[in-house]
Amino acid sequence: MENGNLLAGQVESLLFVAGDDGLTAKQLSELTESDREAVERALAQIDEACRLEGRGLRVVELAGTFRLATKPEHADAVRRLLENPTSQALTQASLEVLAIIAYRQPITRVEVEEIRGVKSERPIQTLVARGLVKEAGRAQGTGRAILYGTTDIFLDYFGLASLDDLPPLAGRDDEAADEELDLFMTSFTETFDEEGSEE
Amino acid sequence: MENGNLLAGQVESLLFVAGDDGLTAKQLSELTESDREAVERALAQIDEACRLEGRGLRVVELAGTFRLATKPEHADAVRRLLENPTSQALTQASLEVLAIIAYRQPITRVEVEEIRGVKSERPIQTLVARGLVKEAGRAQGTGRAILYGTTDIFLDYFGLASLDDLPPLAGRDDEAADEELDLFMTSFTETFDEEGSEE
Amino acid sequence: MSYLVKLEAFEGPLDLLLHLINRMEIDIYDIPMAELTRQYIDHIHTMQVLELNEMSEYLVMAATLLAIKSKMLLPVHEEEAPDTDEFVEDGPDPRDELVERLIEYRKYKEAAATLKEYGEERGKSFTRQPAEPSLTEGTAAALPEEGLNVHDMIAAFRKMMERKKLRAPLMTRVTRQEISIAETMEKLVGRLGGSGGRAVFSDLFETGERSELVVTFLSLLELMKQQRITVEQERNFDDLTVVLRKEVL
Numbered sequence: 001m002e003n004g005n006l007l008a009g010q011v012e013s014l015l016f017v018a019g020d021d022g023l024t025a026k027q028l029s030e031l032t033e034s035d036r037e038a039v040e041r042a043l044a045q046i047d048e049a050c051r052l053e054g055r056g057l058r059v060v061e062l063a064g065t066f067r068l069a070t071k072p073e074h075a076d077a078v079r080r081l082l083e084n085p086t087s088q089a090l091t092q093a094s095l096e097v098l099a100i101i102a103y104r105q106p107i108t109r110v111e112v113e114e115i116r117g118v119k120s121e122r123p124i125q126t127l128v129a130r131g132l133v134k135e136a137g138r139a140q141g142t143g144r145a146i147l148y149g150t151t152d153i154f155l156d157y158f159g160l161a162s163l164d165d166l167p168p169l170a171g172r173d174d175e176a177a178d179e180e181l182d183l184f185m186t187s188f189t190e191t192f193d194e195e196g197s198e199e
Numbered sequence: 200m201e202n203g204n205l206l207a208g209q210v211e212s213l214l215f216v217a218g219d220d221g222l223t224a225k226q227l228s229e230l231t232e233s234d235r236e237a238v239e240r241a242l243a244q245i246d247e248a249c250r251l252e253g254r255g256l257r258v259v260e261l262a263g264t265f266r267l268a269t270k271p272e273h274a275d276a277v278r279r280l281l282e283n284p285t286s287q288a289l290t291q292a293s294l295e296v297l298a299i300i301a302y303r304q305p306i307t308r309v310e311v312e313e314i315r316g317v318k319s320e321r322p323i324q325t326l327v328a329r330g331l332v333k334e335a336g337r338a339q340g341t342g343r344a345i346l347y348g349t350t351d352i353f354l355d356y357f358g359l360a361s362l363d364d365l366p367p368l369a370g371r372d373d374e375a376a377d378e379e380l381d382l383f384m385t386s387f388t389e390t391f392d393e394e395g396s397e398e
Numbered sequence: 399m400s401y402l403v404k405l406e407a408f409e410g411p412l413d414l415l416l417h418l419i420n421r422m423e424i425d426i427y428d429i430p431m432a433e434l435t436r437q438y439i440d441h442i443h444t445m446q447v448l449e450l451n452e453m454s455e456y457l458v459m460a461a462t463l464l465a466i467k468s469k470m471l472l473p474v475h476e477e478e479a480p481d482t483d484e485f486v487e488d489g490p491d492p493r494d495e496l497v498e499r500l501i502e503y504r505k506y507k508e509a510a511a512t513l514k515e516y517g518e519e520r521g522k523s524f525t526r527q528p529a530e531p532s533l534t535e536g537t538a539a540a541l542p543e544e545g546l547n548v549h550d551m552i553a554a555f556r557k558m559m560e561r562k563k564l565r566a567p568l569m570t571r572v573t574r575q576e577i578s579i580a581e582t583m584e585k586l587v588g589r590l591g592g593s594g595g596r597a598v599f600s601d602l603f604e605t606g607e608r609s610e611l612v613v614t615f616l617s618l619l620e621l622m623k624q625q626r627i628t629v630e631q632e633r634n635f636d637d638l639t640v641v642l643r644k645e646v647l
Contacts, residue, residue, distance in 0.1 A: 005252040012255030013273035014280055016215075019526045023280075031279050045253060053204040054244060056211025074212035080230050081213055081222075082529070095550060167552065168328060218528035259523065271522035281524075289517070292409055294510035302509060314502055317410030317455050330553050352553065357513055358520030366516070369508045 007034050008042040008049075015046075015059070015068045022065030097123040098132060102154065102166060106136040106147035124148065132157060206233050207241040207248075214245075214258070214267045219355075221264025262354035263361060296322040297331060301353065302368055305335040305346035323347065331356060411459035412503040414441060419500070426500060429493055431470055435463040466492045582617040587626065590642040599629070599638035 010032045014023060023031070029039045043066060047059040050071075060069045070078050097120050100112050112120045127133035128148075136149030150163070160166065209231045213222060222230070228238045242265060246258040249270075259268045269277055289297065296319050299311050312319045326332035327347075335348030349362070359365065408414045418437050419426055442456045469492035590597055603614050618640065621627045630639045 008253040009255040009270065010273045010276045012253075013269035013277055013524070014255070016256055016267065016269060017277050017280060017524045017526055019218075020529070031276050049253060054207040054211075054248060056208040056213070057215055068215065070212035070215055071208065074209045077209045077230050078212055078216050081216055095553075099552060215526075216529040219525035220528045221525075257523070266525050268523040268525045271519065274522035274524075277524050289514070291510070294514055295409060295506055298506045298509040298513055301513070302506065314499075314506060315410055316412035316459070316499070316503065356520060357516040358523070359516070366509070366512050368505050 004038070004041060004045065007032055007038055008045045011039065011042045012046050015066060018067065020067065022062065022067035024065050028066070093123045094126055098127055101133055101148050102150050102163070105149035108139050108145040108147055110145060203237070203240060203244065206231055206237055207244045210238065210241045211245050214265060217266070219266060221261060221266035223264050227265070259358070260360040261358060262351035290322070292319070292322040293325050297326055297353070300332055300347050301349050301362070301365060304348035307338050307344040307346055309344060411456050412500060413507070414438065414456070415459070415500060416504055416507070426497060429497070431463065431467040431493065435467050438463055462496065466496060579613060579617050579620060582613050583621055586614070586617055586621065587642065590627065590640065595642040597640050599640050602640060
């Protein structure tokens with residue numbers, strides 16, 4: 001079936017992008033606008049194709065979600081990548097946490113995790129051990145969670161005179177935000193005018 | 200060569216794990232403990248295998264690193280997966296400034312404004328905030344104006360492996376015109392240096 | 399309103415000139431200055447609403463056009479003692495510099511359009527975030543001793559925001575937490591009361607999240623409409639101060 005190949009391609013794309021979250025057969029079927037059986041055939045086709053020696057991936061099903069993963073036989077190479085201290089992948093988590101703490105301090109671990117969407121205990125520990133982040137008091141309320149903030153070492157490391165020197169984060173959304181606000185203002189003024197005229 | 204298949208599998212695994220950080224041919228060669236030529240053959244082999252209709256991925260070289268990416272023809276399905284698919288479009292002003300910086304880097308804000316004929320501070324700020332443009336040193340002379348250049352994020356954003364991949368600037372400019380332009384630019388910069396020194 | 403839309407279509411005087419040249423279907427190397435100047439000035443007459451700052455750039459160009467036009471009207475001086483040959487050097491065409499600028503600008507304007515296409519094509523391919531190293535045992539995140547700067551940190555943050563989009567719940571409408579305007583209005587009045595009846599406008603926005611921003615803004619407008627607050631501003635572009643009206647206290 002010609003369509004089968006197209007669908008398998010779509011499914012592989014989707015699994016790739018979905019990463020560790022994986023996708024259920026139902027989600028795949030909705031995303032590809034195909035029926036469930038076709039999706040399952042596509043999954044089987046991808047899995048089959050992955051068995052070739054020249055491939056590095058496989059399809060795994062965990063708790064009802066399908067995801068792509070590396071083949072066990074390539075674990076050594078993958079481990080070398082993940083353990084390589086110069087690898088960007090290693091610093092990503094710490095940098096994310098550091099950015100969040102820098103811009104939102106004082107902030108609790110739970111708040112950091114809410115923003116990142118993943119557990120962040122270890123990156124925080126690393127940052128504290130490195131002296132880039134320190135405890136900066138306790139949050140109000142039950143639990144009195146630890147609040148984290150950046151240190152002078154942080155400023156020094158990144159060559160900042162003070163926290164005021166942190167570049168603005170917002171930039172990226174400015175243009176869209178402006179547009180949205182404009183739209184909003186337009187519809188709002190209309191509403192306002194209507195309301196006003198009723199009086 | 201039997202080993203070729205194994206290597207291709209390893210490379211695919213590694214590219215998968217590295218995600219959008221990508222890996223250089225050199226890194227791949229170290230991680231797989233294979234020589235550079237073999238890695239390049241493996242990359243070609245993976246790319247070739249990806250061309251099949253049943254596949255959803257392809258190998259791209261962006262900003263000097265190789266990565267796996269989804270095929271353009273599956274963009275619709277992937278966009279359905281992504282909550283906020285349309286990545287923020289750049290405004291015309293930002294695009295113009297970016298084009299000037301890309302082709303003329305390193306370049307000062309004043310030089311950019313000279314070409315565009317309008318103030319360009321805000322677009323430059325936006326581009327810096329989005330990580331597409333960065334400071335690339337200081338101009339000689341009085342004022343020591345900031346020089347701007349493009350980043351790896353810029354290359355990634357426009358799907359370029361390196362700055363050499365920038366499409367050639369249109370225009371009738373043969374060498375003579377270039378010379379003329381240089382003269383023209385020189386006299387401009389002089390004018391500006393004068394102005395700049397007043398600041 | 400219609401001219402506002404038109405305005406936004408131009409990226410400055412050079413862009414406007416290119417537009418006019420295009421529309422007039424004239425040779426950029428042989429611009430009829432009188433006609434172009436007339437059309438240009440006509441056009442900026444409809445642009446009075448522009449910020450002064452931006453307007454000045456258009457006006458400087460108008461002056462330049464007029465200068466070129468008048469230079470071209472001047473009779474060409476006969477060179478004295480034309481002993482070299484019969485051809486008299488006319489001197490540079492007064493339009494040359496303008497033409498150079500226009501061509502230079504047009505080059506990048508076209509490049510911007512090409513880049514835009516590249517960006518759109520690139521936007522059809524998606525990559526994924528690197529695998530979380532925390533998922534593998536024994537790999538502690540280590541920061542290199544050097545070579546990282548603030549921009550790396552921000553890049554990391556940006557990547558995370560991209561990834562967050564990805565992890566947003568699938569196929570379920572995100573139910574936005576409704577913050578009611580009535581509630582927010584009371585909260586604002588409370589806050590103003592608590593700070594002596596005055597507060598800096600921007601301080602009233604707490605989280606900076608878009609929904610909060612919008613609701614707070616709406617609430618402020620509603621409070622103004624009900625005449626429970628007034629807004630003061632000392633000079634243009636100063637921060638606004640929101641003032642709770644005495645009778646409401």
